[in-house]
Amino acid sequence: MDLLISFTPYLIDWLDLIVRWIHIIVGIAWIGTSFYFNWLDSRLDREIDKDGIEGELWSVHSGGFYNINKLKGPPKEFPKELHWFKWEAYTTWISGFTLLVIVYYFNAESLMIDKNVNDISPMNSILISLIFLFGSWFLYDFLCKSKLINNTAIFTILCFIISIILAFSLTKIFGSRAAYIHVGASLGTIMAANVFRVIIPSQKNMVNAALNNKVPDLSQGISAKTRSIHNNYMTLPVLFIMISSHYPFTYGHKYNWIVLAAISIIGALVRHYFNLRNKKQYKPWILPVAAFGMIIMIFYTSLPKIISDKNTLNQSNEKISxxxxxxxxxxxxxxxxxxxxxxxxxxxxxxxxxxxxxxxxxxxxxxxxxxxxxxxxxxxxxxxxxxxxxxxxxxxxxxxxxxxxx
Ligand code: HEC
Structure with a gap:
């Protein structure tokens, strides 16, 4: 028993390493397939004149030629095996949540709670964490099912404002690093839940309809497409948050929620440029605007420190030992x-x-x-x-x- 107790911290360190490793691998697989299919859809040759084919793409990779066809409707005969691409998303969420438990919940006292921000008990901090994680999904899902979804501009602005409020409140509840990770974890939960609750059910509906020779429910297909676009834009901010723990000048900034909001806008802008380019709409001005935004961020986070360093002079001129x-x-x-x-x-x-x-x-x-x-x-x-x-x-x-x- 004694041996087991002294073994625990080492075991937790190893678990942290293994689960993080898995999380990165499956995360790459998820985002990789999502980026790939987006790209594929935008590069299909749609001029092609083939029966029942919407578009075609030829590619060469790792020692072989690939000829991909996108069908206009369901296949006449279903293949023995149809690949779904869902476990990439599920395992990313499961490993991410496990990591949150291992790293943050187990060390709630030192990593989640900052007594200068809010003196809460570890149990409460974990409870609040869960409320934010699942609450943000229910709120987002509710908005997606409301009429607001029909107005992309208003929906986007509203969701963005809510995310900023979420980030701001988290920085007033948790320590700065935990606050950042919780914004990422909430967005990640929304992304995985989009796959689990909307995108995969819509695909199932499509397959079932085809198998029974029925017309699939179109509205399901439309919301699946919308959710997948949302996921696409959320990827960049989420990835930034996941690496942000290496950059204390972001999460450790006095107004860390502003830094997060600005970097998220810049990330989404860059994603927007590529999404438009995939639709053959070229808006090259977006990239310099994003670069300019980054330069402003560099000055915004560094200048005050340089100035305050200069001002904090040793009044008494006394030599410090x-x-x-x-x-x-x-x-x-x-x-x-x-x-x-x-x-x-x-x-x-x-x-x-x-x-x-x-x-x-x-x-x-x-x-x-x-x-x-x-x-x-x-x-x-x-x-x-x-x-x-x-x-x-x-x-x-x-x-x-x-x-x-x-
Ligand atoms: C309660 C334990 C604890 C105390 C006290 C503590 N630290 Fe840390 N420190 C940590 C942990 C945990 C990490 C790792 C955080 C991570 O995983 O990014 C860390 C990381 C760091 C790093 C980053 C190292 C790197 O290579 O990125 C620096 C620098 C640091 N601490 C400096 C300090 C200084 C200076 C003090 C005292 C003023 C201090 N720490 C007090 C627990 C502590």
Whole structure:
């Protein structure tokens, strides 16, 4: 029993790795097939004059020639095997949700809750997480079934405003990283549920109708198409959110929900350009507009930091000793970032980052600055209670030349 208990943290780390690995692989398969079929549909040669064929495409790949035909209606004779492409979506959601449990629910105290944002219990944070995940699907599905869906512009703007409200509220409930991941997880849930609840049932309806020589329910086909377009636009923001944890200047920004909204618009714009191009509508101005948006984001996130760095001068001109800096780091960071962490649940220093010796600190000073001074991502949820004065002491020591022999 004792062995099992000491084994658990290692087991959880391995589970994290394995499930993340699976999540990426099946996610690539899902988005890959979705991108491929979109592309295929747009590149079909529709001028072709073949009986019962809507369009044709020739391609060469991995040692063979492929000739794909899109039929005008159902096949006269059903093949022995018809491929559906649904497990890519389901397994992506299942592995994603499992990852959310392993990484966030198991570490709710340090990764979901930020006591400076909201002092909630781990159980409540998990409950809120589930409400957001499934609630956003029900809200979205409700909007899709309302009359609003007939007006694309209003529907898009409304959904976008709701997503921003969702992102904003999440940043007021959870720590910043958990807030971001929950926007991604909610959108991902909507995407997978679109496949499960609308797209696949519509395909089933189409197949059943064909098998029974009946006309399929057209309205189902139309909503399946709409949902698949929505999924297509959601891919880019969702993928951004999934990699955003590597970029603290996004989720760690004071107005992280604005950063998220802006990057999502830019991502959707780029997707829109390609979708239009697939329809042979060329709007090249979209790309420079997106690039310009990115440049504004770079300035928006960096300039205030550069200015505030310049303004935080050491008033007393007193030289800060390295011992002082090392002590702050020892007490505020060392419980986790040391060879043998003492913080419960950490068997190894997170991401292998050790901040003990002067060498460790100097080597990682840029990372320390981005995570603990330019933003307040570390310590997570300020669990060790670092003060603003202490953050300023580290900043001033950096500005005074990072000397360690004083
Ligand atoms: C409660 C434990 C804990 C405390 C205390 C803590 N950290 Fe962390 N730190 C983590 C975890 C967990 C991660 C990994 C986050 C991830 O997976 O991205 C991390 C990651 C980091 C990283 C990113 C490393 C990389 O390679 O990207 C830096 C830098 C960092 N911490 C600095 C600090 C500093 C500086 C302090 C003190 C002011 C501190 N941490 C306090 C748990 C802690």
């Amino acid at each position: 390295f011992i002082e800096v090392q002590n702050i780091i020892k007490y505020r960071c060392g419980v986790c970032h040391s060879k043998n962490p003492t913080f419960e649940g950490f068997e190894e220093p997170p991401l292998g980052l050790i901040l003990e010796t002067s060498d460790d600190i100097l080597k990682n000073i840029n990372k320390i600055k981005t995570q603990s001074i330019d933003s307040d991502i570390m310590p997570p949820g300020n669990i060790t209670g670092i003060t603003e004065t202490e953050r300023n002491i580290i900043l001033n020591w950096i500005k005074q030349g990072k000397e360690i022999n004083n």
